Amino acid sequence: QVQLVESGGGSVQAGGSLRLSCVASGIIFSVNPMAWYRQAPGKQRELVAQISSTGTTTYADSVKGRFTISRVNIKKMVYLQMNSLKPEDTAVYYCATGKDWGQGTQVTVSS
Numbered sequence: 463q464v465q466l467v468e469s470g471g472g473s474v475q476a477g478g479s480l481r482l483s484c485v486a487s488g489i490i491f492s493v494n495p496m497a498w499y500r501q502a503p504g505k506q507r508e509l510v511a512q513i514s515s516t517g518t519t520t521y522a523d524s525v526k527g528r529f530t531i532s533r534v535n536i537k538k539m540v541y542l543q544m545n546s547l548k549p550e551d552t553a554v555y556y557c558a559t560g561k562d563w564g565q566g567t568q569v570t571v572s573s
Contacts, residue, residue, distance in 0.1 A: 464488040464562040471555060471567030474547055478571070482542040484557030484564060491538040494560065498531060498542045500553035500569075510555070511542060525551075547571045 470482040482498065497512035511521045511531035519531050530543040540557060547569075554566040 466564035468567040492535040496540040502553040
């Protein structure tokens with residue numbers, strides 16, 4: 463079965479950085495597109511960034527220039543480097559591929 467496990471969340475002040483990690487198992491990782499989503503309290507889950515099997519990336523307008531998604535296929539890992547964090551980035555961040563989701567990791571940015 464597919465398992466996605468996120469780590470790296472935490473609390474930071476505005477302007478700070480965090481790197482989220484997600485390790486996958488139960489899938490042929492190298493051929494799967496991977497994505498990071500987030501859900502803030504009272505809001506719908508939204509796509510933050512995605513990376514194709516060949517490394518093509520796309521980002522939500524709200525994070526362009528601040529966040530970077532990357533993957534290391536041999537480790538079956540996907541990362542989200544988050545810089546210049548803002549309070550509005552506060553959310554639970556989820557790693558996903560297809561219909562499979564991780565359990566989420568909390569990111570809290572204080573002003």
